[in-house]
Structures are given as C-alpha cells and as structure tokens.
C-alpha cells in the first residue's frame with residue numbers, strides 16, 4: 001500500500017507491505033523509493049517493509065532549502081511513529097545510509113540494526129565538496145545530462161538491463177529536491193564515532209566495482225562497530241539490490257533475523 005505522512009508541513013510518500021518485524025528502506029541519490037520496488041516485494045515475504053521517498057524526492061515535498069541528513073532522519077522517525085512502529089531495522093542505500101547513520105545518532109533506541117548498503121560514515125573530502133558545487137550547477141542548468149551521467153555511474157555494467165528503468169524513475173525527481181540533498185550531503189559530518197559506539201549491529205554491503213564509493217576506501221570503517229558484518233558483492237557496482245539481488249536479499253534476511261532474535265533491553 002502507498003501512504004502519506006505530513007512532516008514539517010510537507011507531504012511525504014511511503015510504501016508499506018508485508019507483516020511482522022519491520023525494515024525501513026531509504027533510497028540513495030538521485031533516486032527515490034521506486035528503486036526498491038522489486039526488492040521490497042521479495043523482502044516483504046519475510047518482514048514488514050516500509051520504503052520512503054526522502055524529502056524532495058519522488059512524490060515527497062521539499063522542506064525549506066537545505067536537506068540535512070538529520071532532517072531526513074527526523075522524517076523517517078516521523079513516518080515510523082505514525083505507523084506505530086518503535087523498533088526496526090534501517091537499511092540505507094548510499095545517501096540513505098548517511099541518513100541512516102544520522103538516525104542512529106538521533107534515535108538509537110529505535111534501531112534494532114543498521115544496514116549501510118553501498119554507504120559510508122565518512123564526510124566529504126575537500127575535493128568532493130567542490131564536486132558537489134559542480135553537481136549543483138549541473139543539476140540546475142543541465143538536468144537531463146546530469147541525470148544521464150549520474151545514473152550510468154551507478155552500474156558496473158554500462159549496459160545493465162536496469163539502467164533504462166532507473167532513468168525513468170529519476171525523471172520524477174525535482175531539481176529543487178536534488179539540489180537540497182546535494183547541499184545536505186556536502187555539509188554532513190563524519191559519523192565514524194556513531195559506528196564506534198553503536199549498540200546496534202551493523203551490516204555493510206559493498207560492490208567490488210563501485211565507482212562512487214570505491215571499495216578500498218570503504219573497508220576500514222567495517223572494522224569499527226562492536227557487532228559488524230560485511231558482504232562483498234563481486235559483480236556489483238553501486239546498485240547491489242539490482243546487480244546482485246539474490247545475494248543482497250540473502251544477506252539482509254540473515255542479518256535481520258539475527259537482529260530481531262536479540263533480546264531488547
């Protein structure tokens with residue numbers, strides 16, 4: 001089912017399927033919740049699965065002019081509170097993982113586990129921040145060209161069968177929402193400390209051919225949490241839920257079952 005919540009006067013869209021213990025899926029940039037469709041379908045055979053259009057993406061409205069990772073986390077918390085869900089797993093793809101980690105900082109009592117799906121606890125380097133400024137120019141002035149290149153970069157194989165569909169999905173996003181999120185990513189703080197002191201288990205999933213978050217730069221953080229698991233997808237870039245669907249699903253189901261079996265303090 002598709003539902004709507006109001007958060008800071010903005011309408012927020014989410015999907016809700018399946019029953020039982022809950023997992024919330026947060027999309028990356030410049031995507032929206034529709035990228036989770038096939039994956040949610042499978043996952044909802046085991047769990048209740050909520051996927052959210054983060055503010056400014058898909059059918060969710062923008063809030064002000066700057067979307068921090070904290071704001072995104074607060075939005076997720078609001079959606080889940082309105083659904084009367086108190087303890088759940090957050091799985092964030094890339095930017096969704098940045099928001100997931102902000103969630104872990106703000107609302108650790110609600111987390112039973114965190115999945116960093118092609119994501120990172122590190123803040124942007126000075127070079128990356130300059131890149132963000134260039135991206136903002138391109139999003140505003142050359143939206144189609146920006147989206148064409150950005151979506152191509154997501155996949156290990158430039159001829160991946162999902163590319164066409166992903167391009168259709170991102171065409172629903174607004175220029176304003178993409179700019180606000182880019183500003184938010186650029187400004188985000190380093191959250192390795194949240195991993196270090198996390199009381200919740202963390203699962204990292206990485207693609208060997210990821211051009212956006214290269215594997216070798218990501219690996220050191222996987223050692224940081226007290227309870228940590230890492231899955232490497234040999235044939236994936238930045239889109240494991242399409243490129244290595246079965247492997248990603250199995251990893252998440254196994255991890256989630258383990259988290260949900262742990263006693264709640």
Ligand code: MLT
Nearest residue numbers: 028029093094095096212
């Ligand atoms: C994403 O996939 O969410 C973004 O590419 C992440 C980023 O730009 O840092």
